[in-house]
Each structure stands twice: as structure tokens, then as C-alpha cells.
Amino acid sequence: MSKETLQGLKSVPYFSEVPDTALAELASCAAIKSYPKNSIIIREGEEGGALFIILSGKVQAYLSSANGRMVILSTQGAGSFFGELSLLDGEPRSASIAALEPTICSLILRLALKTWLKSHPDAASSIIRSLTQRIRSLTENVRGLALSxxxxxxxxxxxxxxxxxxxxxxxxxxxxxxxxxxxxxxxxxxxxxxxxxxxxxxxxxxxxxxxxxxxxxxxxx
CATH class of the missing domain: 1.10.10.10 (Winged helix-like DNA-binding domain superfamily/Winged helix DNA-binding domain)
Known part of the structure; x- marks a missing residue:
């Protein structure tokens, strides 16, 4: 088990209320992967299946259109995470992710998370609260785009x-x-x-x- 992965999981709001012993079990299922600068880590529309925790480096989440227009959604660094929506609902990726600099991520597959949740059902309530906070944040972003x-x-x-x-x-x-x-x-x-x-x-x-x-x-x- 990577200590960096365990620390990364602790930084994910989903797991903020989960005991370290339970998180250690989840961390033991993780894989470590490196991405060079300017590489595409996730493409919008492709099949999901893993939660990515950034151990080092920096990534950018964005949407793009067929005519080449781009909208940047966020820039994230070490201690942040992405890919959680597809991990939970099984739907295709909702945005693309590119590495702005050499980046190392810890990956946890959907099957590993589902198996872990069966053993730790209390963690589901923490996940729900974190999703609610993200939805509120998204609402504020939409408000800004629509009203400003x-x-x-x-x-x-x-x-x-x-x-x-x-x-x-x-x-x-x-x-x-x-x-x-x-x-x-x-x-x-x-x-x-x-x-x-x-x-x-x-x-x-x-x-x-x-x-x-x-x-x-x-x-x-």
C-alpha cells in the first residue's frame, strides 16, 4: 500500500469521515500511474471506471466542441481528485482531463470501490454529503455564467x-x-x-x- 495513496484518500471530501483503517483497505486496491506533460488522461465521452487521486503534478478539466472551442472547468493539483462521477454512476466521462505538467495519480477502479462499500456502508453517507456540496458549487458557477x-x-x-x-x-x-x-x-x-x-x-x-x-x-x- 502506498502511503501517498492513503494520504490522498484522506484529502478527498468523500472519505473525510471514514476511519483510517477502512481507508487503508481501499488504498491497498489502488494502482499508481504517471502521465507526461500535455497528455490526455481522460477524454470526454469515453467509458468511466476509476477514481483518480493526484499525488503530484497538475491537471486541467475542460469541455471542447467539434469546432475547437474550449471551456476550462477547473485546474487541480496534488491532493485533489477527479473521475468520481463516472465511478459512481457508470456513465461516460463528462469532461476531459489533461496533464499541465508531469503528473502522478493513484487510481481506484469502480469494482474495488463497490466491493469496499459493501464492507463499509457508513462511508456512503460521507459520499452523499460531498456530492451535495459539489452540486451546490456547480449551481453557483452556473449562476455566475447566467447572471453576470x-x-x-x-x-x-x-x-x-x-x-x-x-x-x-x-x-x-x-x-x-x-x-x-x-x-x-x-x-x-x-x-x-x-x-x-x-x-x-x-x-x-x-x-x-x-x-x-x-x-x-x-x-x-
Whole structure:
């Protein structure tokens, strides 16, 4: 059994209330797999069957269309997880996952989880609570897309990426304008125009490796 896998399981909200002894049994069923940078780990629409726990590296979840458009759903690092929906309902993958850097994951197959749940039925209640929290989070994301304009969605995304540092906020891993456009569902040109206007207004500065929000961004633009 990998200690990294056990620690990874502890970080998954599904299993937050499960005793270590029970988690150790599940961890013993896991396999470790490495993925090179830019590789596709999961493709939208393919058959599901495993829960992935990120032990190291970073991945991006996204949706894509036939004409090449992309919407970024999330970026996740070590201690996070993905693939849980197909693991539980047996339906095809709902999104694609790509490795943004060399990534190592621990995989737990659906059959192993089902067998484990028969021995630990109390864990099901923890899974249900975690799914409920994810649904609430998804509802808030949909609310933002439906009720906010492009500027409002961009501001929310910038603050979500930033960490507060005294009276300023810093985004340490600078996203490209295309990344931001893919997240909020607009054109790269529109993001570039808003970002440039905010720079000119002294609200933020874009450095080589990070973005610094110098003062509170306006509510509207």
C-alpha cells in the first residue's frame, strides 16, 4: 500500500469521515500511474471506471466542441481528485482531463470501490454529503455564467485565483488571456481589452510570472 495513496484518500471530501483503517483497505486496491506533460488522461465521452487521486503534478478539466472551442472547468493539483462521477454512476466521462505538467495519480477502479462499500456502508453517507456540496458549487458557477456579464465573470475568476497579501492580491501562476477566456466563456480579445484597461487604471499590474491586483477592482466597467 502506498502511503501517498492513503494520504490522498484522506484529502478527498468523500472519505473525510471514514476511519483510517477502512481507508487503508481501499488504498491497498489502488494502482499508481504517471502521465507526461500535455497528455490526455481522460477524454470526454469515453467509458468511466476509476477514481483518480493526484499525488503530484497538475491537471486541467475542460469541455471542447467539434469546432475547437474550449471551456476550462477547473485546474487541480496534488491532493485533489477527479473521475468520481463516472465511478459512481457508470456513465461516460463528462469532461476531459489533461496533464499541465508531469503528473502522478493513484487510481481506484469502480469494482474495488463497490466491493469496499459493501464492507463499509457508513462511508456512503460521507459520499452523499460531498456530492451535495459539489452540486451546490456547480449551481453557483452556473449562476455566475447566467447572471453576470463578461467583466463580472472575469473579476470573479481573478479573485478566485488570487491570494490576499496585505492590501493587495497576487495570482502567482499567471494565466494567459486565452486561459481566462476559456474559463469565463468569451473571446481572448475581450479579455485582453479589459485587462489592458484595468492596467491603465492602476488596478492591476501584469508581471512576467504573476499578476498583482493593487486595489479593489470596480464592480462594473
Amino acid at each position: 456579464d463578461v467583466y463580472g465573470r472575469l473579476v470573479k475568476t481573478l479573485y478566485d485565483m488570487a491570494v490576499e497579501n496585505e492590501n493587495e492580491w497576487i495570482i502567482r501562476e499567471k494565466p494567459t488571456h486565452q486561459d481566462l477566456a476559456n474559463i469565463i466563456g468569451c473571446s481572448r480579445e475581450m479579455v485582453s481589452r479589459i485587462m489592458k484597461d484595468l492596467e491603465r487604471g492602476g488596478y492591476l499590474s501584469v508581471e512576467r510570472k504573476f499578476i498583482l491586483i493593487r486595489r479593489k477592482l470596480p464592480a462594473s466597467w
